[in-house]
Amino acid sequence: MLDIYRLRLLRELDRLGTLAAVAKALNYSPSAISQQLSLLESETGAVLLERVGRGVRLTAQARILVRHADAVLERLELAEAELATSMTEVTGTLRVASFQSVLLALIPGALSGLATAHPGLRVEITQLEADPAFEGLLAHNVDVVLGEDYPGLAQPLKRGIDEEDLIHDEMLMAVPASGPWHRRDLADLAGAPFVFDPGDIVPGRWARSLCRAAGFEPDVRIVSGDLLLQVRLVETGHAVAFLPDLLWTDRTHGPLELHPLPGRPRRRLFTGVRTGSAEQPAIRAFRKALQVQVGPKRAG
Structure with a gap:
C-alpha cells in the first residue's frame, strides 16, 4: 500500500519544482523530504527522481503517481466533507487567508454571523497577498483564500481549486476634497x-x-498596500489613490471625494478552496456568511 503522505510530497515537488520549495511550503528540511521520497521509491520499486544539475526532475513513472495522487487526495477531502456533513454541528478550525479590503469590509460581519450560527467553529485568519495565499491553499496550510482579479489582469485558474464569485467591486478614484489635486477626471x-x-x-x-x-506616467510618491494609510494620505491632501468601493461598507471617510474611473473598472472578488473540500460544512458556512455580507453591495 502506497503511503498517502509521500504521494502528497511527490505531488508538491511536481507543483513547486524543487525540494527546497517543498520543504519551505511544508516546514520540513530538504533532506527530510528527500528521505521520504526515497522511501516512496522503495515502496513502488520505480525510479521517481533523476538528477538534473543541482536539482531533480520527475520521471515518467513519477508523473503517473502524481496524476493518481491528485485524484486520491481530492477523494479523501470529499470523504471528509461527506463525513462532516453527516454531523449536526459545524465545528473544527477553518484557516482563512485574505487581503486587507475584504478583512476590513466583510470579515467582521461574517465572523459575527458565524459566531451566532456556529459557535463551535473556530476561524483563524491571516492577511496574505494572492500568490502566497494560493500556495498555502495548495500546500494544505490554508483552507480558504479570498482572491481578486483586476480587469485585463485575470489570473489563470489554478489546478485543483474551486472558485466561487463574491462580487464585482467597482474601483474608484479618491482625491482630496480641496487643493491642487481636487479633480474629477x-x-x-x-x-x-x-x-x-x-x-x-x-x-x-x-x-x-x-x-x-x-x-x-504616474508620479508614485508612496508605495504601500495599506488601504487605511492610502485613505489617510488622500484625506490630508498628500496623494491620490484608486480605492475599492467595498472599502466604504459600514465606513465613512473624511475630506476626500470618490469619482468613477474611465470605463468604471471592477475587480472580481472570489473565494478559492481545494476542489475536494468545497462541500465541507465549515467552508460552506463561511462562504454563506460572506455572501450575506456582500448582499447589500450586490443589490446596490
Whole structure:
C-alpha cells in the first residue's frame, strides 16, 4: 500500500519544482523530504527522481503517481466533507487567508454571523497577498483564500481549486476634497502624487497601467498596500489613490471625494478552496456568511 503522505510530497515537488520549495511550503528540511521520497521509491520499486544539475526532475513513472495522487487526495477531502456533513454541528478550525479590503469590509460581519450560527467553529485568519495565499491553499496550510482579479489582469485558474464569485467591486478614484489635486477626471491628474500598491503585485500593476492608458506616467510618491494609510494620505491632501468601493461598507471617510474611473473598472472578488473540500460544512458556512455580507453591495 502506497503511503498517502509521500504521494502528497511527490505531488508538491511536481507543483513547486524543487525540494527546497517543498520543504519551505511544508516546514520540513530538504533532506527530510528527500528521505521520504526515497522511501516512496522503495515502496513502488520505480525510479521517481533523476538528477538534473543541482536539482531533480520527475520521471515518467513519477508523473503517473502524481496524476493518481491528485485524484486520491481530492477523494479523501470529499470523504471528509461527506463525513462532516453527516454531523449536526459545524465545528473544527477553518484557516482563512485574505487581503486587507475584504478583512476590513466583510470579515467582521461574517465572523459575527458565524459566531451566532456556529459557535463551535473556530476561524483563524491571516492577511496574505494572492500568490502566497494560493500556495498555502495548495500546500494544505490554508483552507480558504479570498482572491481578486483586476480587469485585463485575470489570473489563470489554478489546478485543483474551486472558485466561487463574491462580487464585482467597482474601483474608484479618491482625491482630496480641496487643493491642487481636487479633480474629477483621471487625465487631469498628470503630475499628481499617487499612493499605489507595489508595482510587482497585481493591484499595483493595474493602477499604473490605468494611468498610462490615460496618457501619463504616474508620479508614485508612496508605495504601500495599506488601504487605511492610502485613505489617510488622500484625506490630508498628500496623494491620490484608486480605492475599492467595498472599502466604504459600514465606513465613512473624511475630506476626500470618490469619482468613477474611465470605463468604471471592477475587480472580481472570489473565494478559492481545494476542489475536494468545497462541500465541507465549515467552508460552506463561511462562504454563506460572506455572501450575506456582500448582499447589500450586490443589490446596490
